[in-house]
Amino acid sequence: MSTPQHLVLVVHDPEGHATGLLPAEPEAPQLSVLDASATRGDGVFETISIGSGHPQALDAHLDRFARSARMLDLPEPDPGVWADAVHAIAERLAGHDEAWVKTVLSRGVEGGTTPTGWAYGSVSPDFRRERTEGVTVALLDRGLRSDAAETSPWLLAGAKTLSYAVNKAAVREAQRRGADDAVFVSTDGLLLEGPTSTLVLLHDGALLTPPATLGILPGTTQHDLFAAAGDWGLEARVEVLRPEQLRSAQAAWLVSSLRLAAPVRAVDGAPTAVDAGLTAAMNGALRARRA
Structure with missing residues (x-):
């Protein structure tokens, strides 16, 4: 059976206002x-998880979508129209436990x-191995100081742009x-x-994550985990972190x-501790989200 794919175009007028789907x-x-979007990577996007037809963290994703658009001086996305686009696709994916919808806004034809705007959705890959066995990571120099977002805002550190060549190259x-x-x-x-x-790190009974002010993308999934930290008897804090803490x-x-x-x-080939019980609790809470 082929993987279902669904697409909705978000129609805009020349002033950048969304007029419908x-x-x-x-x-x-x-x-x-x-x-x-094709010639320059000049646009922004978000990817929203869909659980049995329910968009997860939709408001947070749309807020971040708008934040990224402002950073690129793009027209402000209409949250109502974009939410309708996500829901329209999510409804068509309701028969699947895990799916996703990507929203894209570009500057349009040069x-x-x-x-140009669209929302596209399909069924999620199977991530059971990554969620249970875990992943190994390599530490890579990003080539920017931690204050780059403040000193050089034109570098768009912390925006979720379509220019993902560096991100893909880092994984390779x-x-x-x-x-x-x-x-x-x-x-x-x-x-x-x-x-x-x-x-996200666990240190001395607290979940920790680096601050978005360092020019990183504010994490919607991390936000939901931190909101649930008390259920696991943990604190949650945003802190400056160094490699030795990882x-x-x-x-x-x-x-x-x-x-x-x-x-x-593992980090750079050296094994690190894994908390299988807490990992299972985290993923259970994330999969159970309905908003």
């Missing part, structure tokens, strides 16, 4: 070869004034080093994030909307 065939041509480099994934480190020695995930943590995870919580079982 247009169902479309995902296998039919839809995008101009002159669109800035030389024009009308943005990690794999060349024998790891599954990467964790970025600033040039001044601070832990940041994964190419497609947020880093290596010595009681446990660590890379968390993201689709893979959920993947425990880190």
